[in-house]
Amino acid sequence: MMRFNLSLLLVVMASAFYLVHTQYESRRLYTAVDRARAASHKLESEHEQLRVLKREQATSARVQKLATGKLAMRPVTPGITQYVTMVGEGPAAVAAPAQEEKP
Structure with a gap:
Protein backbone atom coordinates (compact mmCIF):
# COMPACT_ATOMS: atom_id res chain seq x y z
CA MET A 1 0.00 0.00 0.00
CA MET A 2 2.90 2.29 0.76
CA ARG A 3 4.33 1.83 -2.75
CA PHE A 4 0.98 2.62 -4.28
CA ASN A 5 0.75 5.85 -2.25
CA LEU A 6 4.30 6.87 -3.26
CA SER A 7 3.58 6.17 -6.92
CA LEU A 8 0.37 8.24 -6.72
CA LEU A 9 2.32 11.05 -5.03
CA LEU A 10 4.89 10.99 -7.85
CA VAL A 11 2.14 11.06 -10.47
CA VAL A 12 0.43 14.01 -8.75
CA MET A 13 3.76 15.90 -8.46
CA ALA A 14 4.59 15.26 -12.13
CA SER A 15 1.10 16.42 -13.12
CA ALA A 16 1.50 19.59 -11.02
CA PHE A 17 4.88 20.42 -12.61
CA TYR A 18 3.44 19.81 -16.07
CA LEU A 19 0.49 22.11 -15.28
CA VAL A 20 2.80 24.88 -14.06
CA HIS A 21 4.97 24.50 -17.18
CA THR A 22 1.92 24.61 -19.46
CA GLN A 23 0.59 27.76 -17.78
CA TYR A 24 4.00 29.44 -18.06
CA GLU A 25 4.25 28.53 -21.76
CA SER A 26 0.71 29.80 -22.35
CA ARG A 27 1.50 33.15 -20.73
CA ARG A 28 4.73 33.43 -22.71
CA LEU A 29 2.95 32.76 -25.99
CA TYR A 30 0.13 35.19 -25.14
CA THR A 31 2.73 37.89 -24.44
CA ALA A 32 4.43 37.16 -27.77
CA VAL A 33 1.10 37.44 -29.61
CA ASP A 34 0.34 40.71 -27.83
CA ARG A 35 3.74 42.13 -28.81
CA ALA A 36 3.21 41.03 -32.41
CA MET A 73 11.80 74.32 -66.43
CA ARG A 74 9.17 76.54 -67.97
CA PRO A 75 5.69 75.90 -69.39
CA VAL A 76 5.43 74.88 -73.03
CA THR A 77 4.34 77.59 -75.43
CA PRO A 78 3.96 77.41 -79.21
CA GLY A 79 6.72 79.98 -79.61
CA ILE A 80 9.42 77.72 -78.17
CA THR A 81 8.18 74.40 -79.55
CA GLN A 82 10.66 72.58 -81.77
CA TYR A 83 9.25 70.13 -84.30
CA VAL A 84 11.20 67.04 -85.37
CA THR A 85 10.81 65.32 -88.72
CA MET A 86 11.87 61.81 -89.63
CA VAL A 87 14.55 61.34 -92.28
CA GLY A 88 14.28 58.01 -94.08
CA GLU A 89 11.75 55.31 -93.38
CA GLY A 90 11.36 52.51 -90.88
CA PRO A 91 12.06 52.18 -87.17
CA ALA A 92 15.81 52.71 -87.61
CA ALA A 93 15.32 56.16 -89.13
CA VAL A 94 17.30 59.00 -87.62
CA ALA A 95 15.44 62.05 -86.38
CA ALA A 96 16.61 65.39 -87.69
CA PRO A 97 15.49 68.67 -86.11
CA ALA A 98 13.41 70.94 -88.30
CA GLN A 99 14.01 74.65 -88.67
CA GLU A 100 12.65 76.57 -85.73
CA GLU A 101 9.94 79.04 -86.57
CA LYS A 102 10.32 82.45 -85.01
CA PRO A 103 7.29 84.72 -84.69
Whole structure:
Protein backbone atom coordinates (compact mmCIF):
# COMPACT_ATOMS: atom_id res chain seq x y z
CA MET A 1 0.00 0.00 0.00
CA MET A 2 2.90 2.29 0.76
CA ARG A 3 4.33 1.83 -2.75
CA PHE A 4 0.98 2.62 -4.28
CA ASN A 5 0.75 5.85 -2.25
CA LEU A 6 4.30 6.87 -3.26
CA SER A 7 3.58 6.17 -6.92
CA LEU A 8 0.37 8.24 -6.72
CA LEU A 9 2.32 11.05 -5.03
CA LEU A 10 4.89 10.99 -7.85
CA VAL A 11 2.14 11.06 -10.47
CA VAL A 12 0.43 14.01 -8.75
CA MET A 13 3.76 15.90 -8.46
CA ALA A 14 4.59 15.26 -12.13
CA SER A 15 1.10 16.42 -13.12
CA ALA A 16 1.50 19.59 -11.02
CA PHE A 17 4.88 20.42 -12.61
CA TYR A 18 3.44 19.81 -16.07
CA LEU A 19 0.49 22.11 -15.28
CA VAL A 20 2.80 24.88 -14.06
CA HIS A 21 4.97 24.50 -17.18
CA THR A 22 1.92 24.61 -19.46
CA GLN A 23 0.59 27.76 -17.78
CA TYR A 24 4.00 29.44 -18.06
CA GLU A 25 4.25 28.53 -21.76
CA SER A 26 0.71 29.80 -22.35
CA ARG A 27 1.50 33.15 -20.73
CA ARG A 28 4.73 33.43 -22.71
CA LEU A 29 2.95 32.76 -25.99
CA TYR A 30 0.13 35.19 -25.14
CA THR A 31 2.73 37.89 -24.44
CA ALA A 32 4.43 37.16 -27.77
CA VAL A 33 1.10 37.44 -29.61
CA ASP A 34 0.34 40.71 -27.83
CA ARG A 35 3.74 42.13 -28.81
CA ALA A 36 3.21 41.03 -32.41
CA ARG A 37 -0.19 42.75 -32.49
CA ALA A 38 1.34 45.95 -31.11
CA ALA A 39 4.12 45.82 -33.71
CA SER A 40 1.55 45.22 -36.45
CA HIS A 41 -0.51 48.20 -35.31
CA LYS A 42 2.60 50.38 -35.24
CA LEU A 43 3.60 49.29 -38.75
CA GLU A 44 0.09 49.96 -40.08
CA SER A 45 0.20 53.43 -38.54
CA GLU A 46 3.60 54.16 -40.08
CA HIS A 47 2.39 52.85 -43.44
CA GLU A 48 -0.60 55.18 -43.37
CA GLN A 49 1.65 58.13 -42.46
CA LEU A 50 3.94 57.29 -45.39
CA ARG A 51 0.96 57.10 -47.74
CA VAL A 52 -0.17 60.57 -46.64
CA LEU A 53 3.37 61.91 -47.06
CA LYS A 54 3.58 60.36 -50.53
CA ARG A 55 0.31 62.04 -51.51
CA GLU A 56 1.62 65.38 -50.22
CA GLN A 57 4.87 65.03 -52.16
CA ALA A 58 3.08 64.17 -55.41
CA THR A 59 0.69 67.12 -55.56
CA SER A 60 0.76 68.91 -58.88
CA ALA A 61 1.44 72.30 -57.27
CA ARG A 62 4.54 70.96 -55.51
CA VAL A 63 5.78 69.23 -58.67
CA GLN A 64 5.24 72.44 -60.64
CA LYS A 65 7.11 74.46 -58.02
CA LEU A 66 10.07 72.04 -58.04
CA ALA A 67 10.14 71.95 -61.84
CA THR A 68 10.28 75.72 -62.16
CA GLY A 69 12.53 76.34 -59.16
CA LYS A 70 15.13 73.59 -59.00
CA LEU A 71 15.07 72.28 -62.57
CA ALA A 72 14.60 75.67 -64.26
CA MET A 73 11.80 74.32 -66.43
CA ARG A 74 9.17 76.54 -67.97
CA PRO A 75 5.69 75.90 -69.39
CA VAL A 76 5.43 74.88 -73.03
CA THR A 77 4.34 77.59 -75.43
CA PRO A 78 3.96 77.41 -79.21
CA GLY A 79 6.72 79.98 -79.61
CA ILE A 80 9.42 77.72 -78.17
CA THR A 81 8.18 74.40 -79.55
CA GLN A 82 10.66 72.58 -81.77
CA TYR A 83 9.25 70.13 -84.30
CA VAL A 84 11.20 67.04 -85.37
CA THR A 85 10.81 65.32 -88.72
CA MET A 86 11.87 61.81 -89.63
CA VAL A 87 14.55 61.34 -92.28
CA GLY A 88 14.28 58.01 -94.08
CA GLU A 89 11.75 55.31 -93.38
CA GLY A 90 11.36 52.51 -90.88
CA PRO A 91 12.06 52.18 -87.17
CA ALA A 92 15.81 52.71 -87.61
CA ALA A 93 15.32 56.16 -89.13
CA VAL A 94 17.30 59.00 -87.62
CA ALA A 95 15.44 62.05 -86.38
CA ALA A 96 16.61 65.39 -87.69
CA PRO A 97 15.49 68.67 -86.11
CA ALA A 98 13.41 70.94 -88.30
CA GLN A 99 14.01 74.65 -88.67
CA GLU A 100 12.65 76.57 -85.73
CA GLU A 101 9.94 79.04 -86.57
CA LYS A 102 10.32 82.45 -85.01
CA PRO A 103 7.29 84.72 -84.69
